[in-house]
Amino acid sequence: MHKRIRQNKLTLMIFITVCAVYTVIVYSGKTASSAPYLSSQAMEGEKLWQDNNCASCHQIYGLGGYLGDDLTNVISNPHKGENYVKAFLNAGSKSMPKFNFTEEEKEQIVQFLSHVDWTGYYPNVDAELGKDGWVSIKYK
Amino acid sequence: MFILPILLGWFIFGYNYFKSLVGKVKDWPVYYWMWGIGIVFMIFHLSEANFWVFDYFRKDYVKDLTVQWKSYGSFVGSWNMLVYGTAFYVLSKIKDNTNIARGRVTFFFFFLGLTNLMFGWAHHAYILPTLPWIRYVAYAVSMTEWIIFIRIIYGWRKSLTPREKKENSMAYMFIRASDFWVFANLVMALLMSIPTLNFFTHGTHVTVAHSMGTTIGINTCILLASVSFILSKLEVKHRPTRKLPFYMFNGSLFVFWITLIAMGLKKAVWELNNPDGHIGELHSESAPYYIRL
Numbered sequence: 001m002h003k004r005i006r007q008n009k010l011t012l013m014i015f016i017t018v019c020a021v022y023t024v025i026v027y028s029g030k031t032a033s034s035a036p037y038l039s040s041q042a043m044e045g046e047k048l049w050q051d052n053n054c055a056s057c058h059q060i061y062g063l064g065g066y067l068g069d070d071l072t073n074v075i076s077n078p079h080k081g082e083n084y085v086k087a088f089l090n091a092g093s094k095s096m097p098k099f100n101f102t103e104e105e106k107e108q109i110v111q112f113l114s115h116v117d118w119t120g121y122y123p124n125v126d127a128e129l130g131k132d133g134w135v136s137i138k139y140k
Numbered sequence: 141m142f143i144l145p146i147l148l149g150w151f152i153f154g155y156n157y158f159k160s161l162v163g164k165v166k167d168w169p170v171y172y173w174m175w176g177i178g179i180v181f182m183i184f185h186l187s188e189a190n191f192w193v194f195d196y197f198r199k200d201y202v203k204d205l206t207v208q209w210k211s212y213g214s215f216v217g218s219w220n221m222l223v224y225g226t227a228f229y230v231l232s233k234i235k236d237n238t239n240i241a242r243g244r245v246t247f248f249f250f251f252l253g254l255t256n257l258m259f260g261w262a263h264h265a266y267i268l269p270t271l272p273w274i275r276y277v278a279y280a281v282s283m284t285e286w287i288i289f290i291r292i293i294y295g296w297r298k299s300l301t302p303r304e305k306k307e308n309s310m311a312y313m314f315i316r317a318s319d320f321w322v323f324a325n326l327v328m329a330l331l332m333s334i335p336t337l338n339f340f341t342h343g344t345h346v347t348v349a350h351s352m353g354t355t356i357g358i359n360t361c362i363l364l365a366s367v368s369f370i371l372s373k374l375e376v377k378h379r380p381t382r383k384l385p386f387y388m389f390n391g392s393l394f395v396f397w398i399t400l401i402a403m404g405l406k407k408a409v410w411e412l413n414n415p416d417g418h419i420g421e422l423h424s425e426s427a428p429y430y431i432r433l
Contacts, residue, residue, distance in 0.1 A: 015254055015255070031271065095420065
């Protein structure tokens, strides 16, 4: 019995150690995105995004509410873009409230969304689907 | 800020838990391990979900998203440790035998679940521009869940004795229902962990059907099984015997679950065919569909 308990404790310690190393690597390692760090303007825009609960309706990389569009690549979309975003922000729509952002705040939100756009593609329509179930996504 | 009192609550809960058990109970059954691990990892991953407040994470947007999505996967895994531990506890008490919670096979599955808690989160982040090795690890770890899947099917062939079923009929029914929801959850997790399928289901209601639909079934059924077991030990007049609420709950949840899967598939098809469309068009198309289901 004592041997079994010791084995279980040892196994748990090994698991926790490997998990700690793995976590540190994830925290300190690079990503596959070539985007630079968020600028101070973009960080202000992200704060506006959080404070106004934009993610409760909109998605980024597919995560968020399902009421509004995914905005990962809204800025680089030739049919949408910066002016489209700014127009919607204070005009609203049938299901989107009218906000009362200043010009500076609208610019900050656009800066944030531009940065998000810079990091990658979603949906990643040019990804290659392998026969082994793997997906090679396209990076920016 | 609101996370601080929540974290404090978990710290106090953990302190009380370990103070009550460490040194006082020898040869812990697996559910004590599961509850202990669940509490410790819940505290860590709840904290991790808020690391975005630090500029080190926040400035690197993809890393920030990766760490947040990592934490979401892992704190659900931590919660599952607590819930599945409770299911094990109730089953042990129904059988009046804690030896089943101390066996080698039981601990093998505990450590397999722990592996998925620690390393399986990255199938949530397949679509993010993270380094490929993170996704390879996630794919490999997620596929170990097939072992749990096969074990569940094998376990269905075994059962409690007729006397144990009769004496704990409501608790037993809820445990059996939770078995179904665990099975449904696992089937979805396995399919969604295959990157090719994840590519289509990510960001759709299929994800919600997995993360919310089946989880409501698992958590609620295990909780009600625990309550039913406690009530079954009280005087006869307090025992829940009516089965209609049981069938109503599970039936309506099943319809909700199927609706989410259907809507998710519809959204996946719509997104592929309308890359520049407005999601309002999907909602307009779906309104009667929701009602029909």
